[in-house]
Amino acid sequence: MKKLFSIIxxxxxxxxGIFAITADEIIKKIEESENLSAIAEGRFEITDNLGTRVxxxxxxxAKNGDMMLEFTNPEERGQKILRLKNExxxxxxxxxxxxxxxxxxxxxxxxxxxxxxEDLRGGESLLDKYTATLDGEExxxxxQCYKILLVEKKGAKDIIYPKQVIWxxxxxFAYRKGEFYSYSNRESSYTIVKNMAVLEIRQIKxxxxxxxxxxxxxxxxxxxxxxxxxxxxxxxxIDPAIFSLEELTW
Amino acid sequence: xxxxxxxxxxxxxxxISVPFAGAEMMTTVTISDYLILSRLVDDSYxxxxxxxxxxxxxxxxxxxxxxxxxxxxVKAQFQLDSIVVNHIDLLxxxxxxxxVLVDNNLMFNIPRAYVKxxxxxxxxxxxxxxxxxxxxxxxNAGDVIFEGMSLDVDISQSVLRDETxxxxxxxxxxxxxxxxxxxxxxxxxxxxxxxxxxxxxxQSISDVSAGGIIAGKVYGITCQAGYLYKGSxxxxxxxxxxxxxxxVDWYLAASCDIPxxxxxxxxxxxxxxxxxxxxxxxxxxxxxxxxxxxETGLYPFGEWEEAEALPVxxxxxxIFPEIVYTPESNMSFxxxxxxxxxxxxxxxxxxxxxNMYQGFTIGFMATAMFGDENDSFGWDRDSDMAxxxxxxxxxxx
Numbered sequence: 001m002k003k004l005f006s007i008i009x010x011x012x013x014x015x016x017g018i019f020a021i022t023a024d025e026i027i028k029k030i031e032e033s034e035n036l037s038a039i040a041e042g043r044f045e046i047t048d049n050l051g052t053r054v055x056x057x058x059x060x061x062a063k064n065g066d067m068m069l070e071f072t073n074p075e076e077r078g079q080k081i082l083r084l085k086n087e088x089x090x091x092x093x094x095x096x097x098x099x100x101x102x103x104x105x106x107x108x109x110x111x112x113x114x115x116x117x118e119d120l121r122g123g124e125s126l127l128d129k130y131t132a133t134l135d136g137e138e139x140x141x142x143x144q145c146y147k148i149l150l151v152e153k154k155g156a157k158d159i160i161y162p163k164q165v166i167w168x169x170x171x172x173f174a175y176r177k178g179e180f181y182s183y184s185n186r187e188s189s190y191t192i193v194k195n196m197a198v199l200e201i202r203q204i205k206x207x208x209x210x211x212x213x214x215x216x217x218x219x220x221x222x223x224x225x226x227x228x229x230x231x232x233x234x235x236x237x238i239d240p241a242i243f244s245l246e247e248l249t250w
Numbered sequence: 251x252x253x254x255x256x257x258x259x260x261x262x263x264x265x266i267s268v269p270f271a272g273a274e275m276m277t278t279v280t281i282s283d284y285l286i287l288s289r290l291v292d293d294s295y296x297x298x299x300x301x302x303x304x305x306x307x308x309x310x311x312x313x314x315x316x317x318x319x320x321x322x323x324v325k326a327q328f329q330l331d332s333i334v335v336n337h338i339d340l341l342x343x344x345x346x347x348x349x350v351l352v353d354n355n356l357m358f359n360i361p362r363a364y365v366k367x368x369x370x371x372x373x374x375x376x377x378x379x380x381x382x383x384x385x386x387x388x389x390n391a392g393d394v395i396f397e398g399m400s401l402d403v404d405i406s407q408s409v410l411r412d413e414t415x416x417x418x419x420x421x422x423x424x425x426x427x428x429x430x431x432x433x434x435x436x437x438x439x440x441x442x443x444x445x446x447x448x449x450x451x452x453q454s455i456s457d458v459s460a461g462g463i464i465a466g467k468v469y470g471i472t473c474q475a476g477y478l479y480k481g482s483x484x485x486x487x488x489x490x491x492x493x494x495x496x497x498v499d500w501y502l503a504a505s506c507d508i509p510x511x512x513x514x515x516x517x518x519x520x521x522x523x524x525x526x527x528x529x530x531x532x533x534x535x536x537x538x539x540x541x542x543x544x545e546t547g548l549y550p551f552g553e554w555e556e557a558e559a560l561p562v563x564x565x566x567x568x569i570f571p572e573i574v575y576t577p578e579s580n581m582s583f584x585x586x587x588x589x590x591x592x593x594x595x596x597x598x599x600x601x602x603x604x605n606m607y608q609g610f611t612i613g614f615m616a617t618a619m620f621g622d623e624n625d626s627f628g629w630d631r632d633s634d635m636a637x638x639x640x641x642x643x644x645x646x647x
Contacts, residue, residue, distance in 0.1 A: 046579070053580070053608045074278045074646035075609050078317065095409045096382040100472055102495035160533075217537070246423040250325065250368065 023132035023148045029173040031125055033207045037063045038234045041072075045226040066243040082248045091248045098249060129156040130164070140167045140176040163190045174201050174208040192218050204234050274320035278646035280313040288636035309335040315646075323369075327379075329362040361414050372422045380414045381433050383463055383476055384491040385501035388570040388588070389525035389547035392491035392503035394461070394478045395433065399523055399547050401568065401626070405586055406599055406615055406638065428466030435459040435481070457481040470494060484510040485521070498530040519551035520563060527570075541574040556593045559624050565592040568626075580605040588627070595621025595628060601638075613640040 044055040055076060059069040067083040078093035088101040126132070130150035138147050145167040152162040163181035168174065175198050181190035200212035213227040241247060286307040311333050318326040334356055364377025384392015388410055389399055396413045403410050418434045436458050461478030471494040478487040489505035507521030527545035534540055547568040554566040569591060574584045581604045589596035601615030615638040621628040628634065 048578075048580070050606055051608070053605070072276075074276075075644045077276060077278060077646070092409070095412045096380045097409075098382070100493055100499070102499060241423075241426075244423065244426040245429060246373075246421065249421075250366070250373070 021134075021146075023134040023146075024127055026134070026146050026148060026168050026173065027126050027132055030168060030175065033173060035063060036207060036234045037061060037236060037238050038232055039236065039238065040229050040232040042227065042229040042231075045224075045228070047222065047224045047226070048220070049222050060238055060242050062238055062240070062243060068242050068247060080248050082243060082245075084243070089245070089248055096249070098245065126150060129153060129159055135165075137170065138167060140169075143172075143176060144170040145176050146170055161193070169201070169208075172201055172203075172208040174198070175210060176201075194218060202232075204232060207234060209234070274318060276317045276319055276646065278313075278315040278317075278644060280311075280315070280642065280644045282311045282313075282640065282642040284309040284311075285639045286636055287638075289634055307336060309333065323367065325366040327362050327364055329360065331359040331361060333357045333359065361412075372420055375417075375419045375421070378414050378416045380412060381417065381419050381431060383431075384474065384489060384503045384505075384525075385472075385493045386503055386525050386527055387529075387543060387545060387572075389527070389545045389568070390491075390503055391505045391523045391525040391547070392474060392476070392489045394476070394480070394487040394489050394505050394507075395435070395459070398503075399525065401564075401588065405570075405588055405597065406601065406617065424464075424466070427472070428464075430462060430464050432462040433460065433478075456484060461487070480507075486510065498528045500526070500528050502526045520549075522550055524548040524550065537576075537579050539576045541572075541576075543570075543572040545570040554592060557624070560626070565590055565626065567591055590621075590626035593621065593625040595619070595625035597627045603640075609644040611640075611642045613642075614638070615640070 038061045039059070040061070041056070041058050043057070046053045046055070054073060055071060056073045057069050057071050059067060061067045065083075065085065067081075069081045069083070071077060071079045080091040082089040082091070086102065090099040090101065091097070092099070129152060131153055133149045133151075135147045135149050138145055148166050148168060150164040150166065152159045161180040162183055165179040165181075166175055167177040169176050175196070177198065178196035179192050180194040180196070182193045183189070184191040195216050195218060197214045197216075198210045198212070199214060200210070201208050202211045203209075209229070209232060211229045211232075215225045215227070217223045284307075286309065288305055288307065311331060314328075314330045316328045318324065336355060360378060362377075362379050364375055364379040366373060366375045381395060382393070383395060384390040384398055386392070386398060388403070388405065390411070391399055393399075393411065396411060396415075398411060415435055418436070420432045422430045424430060459478060459481040461476060463474055463476030465472070465474045467473070471492055474489075474491040476489050478489075479485075480487055486508045487505055488508075489503065491501070491503035493499070493501040502525070504522075504524040506518065507523075509517050509521070525545065525547050527543060529543045530541070532540040532542070547570075549564045549566050552564045552566040553561045567590075569589045570587070571589070572584065572586045574582055576582045581602070583602045584600070586599045587596055597617065597619050599615060599617045601613060603611055603613035605611045617636045617638070619627040619629060619631060619634040623630050
């Protein structure tokens, strides 16, 4: 009897070891579902002490990460962003001018939101820059989530947040929540600067897409950026000519 | 010829038709008000009278912008500016040739009115618009069409060079990042047939400007090579431009203005110009950022020694440094200058702008010139010192 009990215990441990998922695998699963061609319409709502400013856009994204984004609100209407692997082109219609961004310019914020051009830049995995560790499971908004710690790899370049903590829905493999840290006075300790909550995830053609994200700056009161998609079509054929200078300047 | 009653009828027709056509177009209205307190050194002001030394100008500019949206292969834009100002002469030089003066304080301008059509393999643009050749923010020797080296530019604006003209252009994509663009500019200007009424001035075929550009990317560097035959005055204008990144973004351009008649060596030398610049964005703590730009305009065969009187030829070098600090995403402080190192004179602008509410921006700016009477910039010019308060509101559907 004692022997049988030991075998069962050992068996359970082995089975758990076989089926335990790693942090790297979770990140890869999320990024797999993000790898899609899509046409989307949405809005940024930037709120500060004086009120809320809204920026609307239409975007086209190819599977390889290339993206064309056009602003549609009256203030920025006609301005476009063409994002490629390591570069970004901006188009300003009044000056009929194309501006080519590389290097540090990619860290600039998009129309004052909490998202940078670099956040838009595709083709890179979080695992290229961060070491991921599974830190247990927690319930977020009633959903069971994996809690993952991401700490920058030694020598990684162009890192905005040296540490991130993300909560990933265990069933949907989609972000539910995130915390973004910068270094405090000493390089070994961190201070939280931004937190993110995913308020709505929609399933389209079997993929789980965050439709409503709120990003808050913890250093400021009444400051937030809301990213909300109005419509999204995925896994459709997009003409590669969309991601060209000709389309940018059209 | 533009007559006041026709213009009024046209405007009314436009305003009435806009709401009914909303589904096929986007409409934006921008109202900008500039309150300018400036030191005036003008003949009409008595310098001995202290009350007359400071002038207040209020300029109200309303821009109606209509863009078609109904057809993905045809695009059209119509822009109409109305300008109300108490010192009308301030604008006459800037908008010469394109303004319609309605009365002593009201003017209209149509900066853009064009149709673009996309055919398989190429596209055509006809109307009043702009083509952007070369590289550079303040100095662009490659802009052989709109004179991208001119010092006669309002450096307080967010976009320094957005001149337009009546043209016909063809754009032929050769790949994702390479293309050929041709341009034909049939109307070099307008003439006033009666006060407030302008007509395009018809020219002979030799006065028509025409040219082309080929652009592409070589080892990550964006390169352009082009040529313009300038109809008035008649000259050949070849140019080269490049843009790349090495620690910072950099850009270079060079062009030559070669007269068609008797192009002697001296004339060719005088027409040779270069420009270059570097640009860097530095992220600071939080959302703050610092943008640094340094540009130079070079006239290698210009005057390199300070002249007794302002020289006929430009000085050899001009410099444009700019620092923009953005403590918040919707606020910026900027310091810009246009410096002539040869005669040690310049123009300095310090300002801030704050996008307070959706579409609403306020700004404040102080400008000052420094230099002597015979310098490129001097403390004896009209508006050599000015304070400007601006409010702008953009709305539309």
